Amino acid sequence: xxxxxxxxxxxxxxxxxxxxxxxxxxxxxxxxxxxxxxxxxxxxxxxxxxxxxxxxxxxxxxxxxxxxxxxxxxxxxxxxxxxxxxxxxxxxxxxxxxxxxxxxxxxxxxxxxxxxxxxxxxxxxxxxxxxxxxxxxxxxxxxxxxxxxxxxxxxxxxxxxxxxxxxxxxxxxxxxxxxxxxxxxxxxxxxxxxxxxxxxxxxxxxxxxxxxxxxxxxxxxxxxxxxxxxxxxxxxxx
Numbered sequence: 001x002x003x004x005x006x007x008x009x010x011x012x013x014x015x016x017x018x019x020x021x022x023x024x025x026x027x028x029x030x031x032x033x034x035x036x037x038x039x040x041x042x043x044x045x046x047x048x049x050x051x052x053x054x055x056x057x058x059x060x061x062x063x064x065x066x067x068x069x070x071x072x073x074x075x076x077x078x079x080x081x082x083x084x085x086x087x088x089x090x091x092x093x094x095x096x097x098x099x100x101x102x103x104x105x106x107x108x109x110x111x112x113x114x115x116x117x118x119x120x121x122x123x124x125x126x127x128x129x130x131x132x133x134x135x136x137x138x139x140x141x142x143x144x145x146x147x148x149x150x151x152x153x154x155x156x157x158x159x160x161x162x163x164x165x166x167x168x169x170x171x172x173x174x175x176x177x178x179x180x181x182x183x184x185x186x187x188x189x190x191x192x193x194x195x196x197x198x199x200x201x202x203x204x205x206x207x208x209x210x211x212x213x214x215x216x217x218x219x220x221x222x223x224x225x226x227x228x229x230x231x232x233x234x235x236x237x238x
Contacts, residue, residue, distance in 0.1 A: 032098055039105030046104045048091075048118040053128055058116050059089045065135035066091065070122040070155065071142050075103025077214035082107065082115040084212070088135075092117040093125055123160065132169045141218035144180035156187045165196045168236040173200070177213065177231045179222025184230035197234040206230040 032040070040047075048058055056062040065088045072078045072092040082090040092115070094100050100117050107115050118125070145153045156176060164174055174197065178184050184206065191197055192204070201207040209231055219229060 032101055035105050036098055036101035039101045039108060043104040043108035046107055046116055047100065048116050050118055050120040050125070051128060052118060052120070052125060054130055054133065055091045055116070055125070056089065056133060058091075059114065061089070061114075064089050064114075066133065067136040067138060068093065068122075068126075068134050069138040069140070071095075071139065072099065072103060072117075073141075073217060074099045075117070076106060077140070077216045079103060079106045079110060079112055079115065080214040081212070082112050083110055086114055088114065090115045093120055093122045095119055095121075122155075123163065126163050126167050129167045131166050134167045135169055135172045137164055137168065137172075137174045139174070139176040140213070140216055141178055141222070142176075142183075144178065144183040146180070146182070151186075154183065154186065156183075156190050158190060158193070161190065161194055161197075165194065165236060170236055170238075172236050173233055174236075175213075175231070175233045177219070177229065179219060179225075179227035179229050181228060181230070184228075184232075187230075187232055191232060191234050194234070196236055196238045198237045200233045200235055207233045 048055075052058065055068065056066050067081070067085075067088055067090045069078050069090065069092045072094050073096070075092060075094070078090060078092045082088075092103060094103070094117065097119065100119055103115075103117055139155055142155055143153075145151060161174075168174065174191070176187055176191075178187065188204070188206070192199060199205065209229060210233075213231070222229060
């Protein structure tokens with residue numbers, strides 16, 4: 001898809017009469033491969049249907065800490081994290097159906113049971129969650145929305161972070177990673193102005209890349225392009 005075509009899709013989305021607010025994502029269609037089609041049939045129990053309400057209640061052990069990842073791509077890193085942390089529940093939110101199918105395929109093949117995924121607007125899902133109910137919110141390599149007229153679509157913003165803060169439990173964390181330096185600077189500026197969040201790397205700093213965050217496809221692409229990877233982990237302190 002060309003940049004002009006993408007811009008036109010954004011304009012059309014903004015002009016939809018039934019659309020009430022700016023969204024942070026762009027839906028793109030793609031065919032499913034054989035394993036992805038099989039995944040939707042065999043591992044459909046891992047897929048939640050919107051509306052979902054309290055995400056914790058979709059697990060056998062709802063009392064366990066909940067991690068919510070927004071925009072997991074093809075889901076491999078999310079599956080790896082869920083497999084490595086069986087004492088924690090994970091929910092991935094994604095609008096790319098092949099990514100959802102691939103994620104549940106890999107989770108199903110690996111026997112992962114503490115992971116659920118859904119196709120939905122993350123903002124709407126967060127609004128339905130009880131306050132102080134999420135332990136970790138992850139946002140890894142989101143669309144940077146590079147053009148100035150699209151900055152309003154960036155997930156990390158003063159308009160959207162109050163909702164994240166509201167849903168995080170005290171001591172919970174918001175963890176973002178990006179390879180786009182202008183977005184990293186934007187993230188740091190926004191997050192450090194949030195009075196309820198504390199930068200775990202110290203004011204003005206990015207967090208050293210955590211070993212427990214598996215490398216994603218988008219991260220590899222960024223590294224190959226010579227981009228700097230920035231992680232930011234902020235803890236809710238009030």
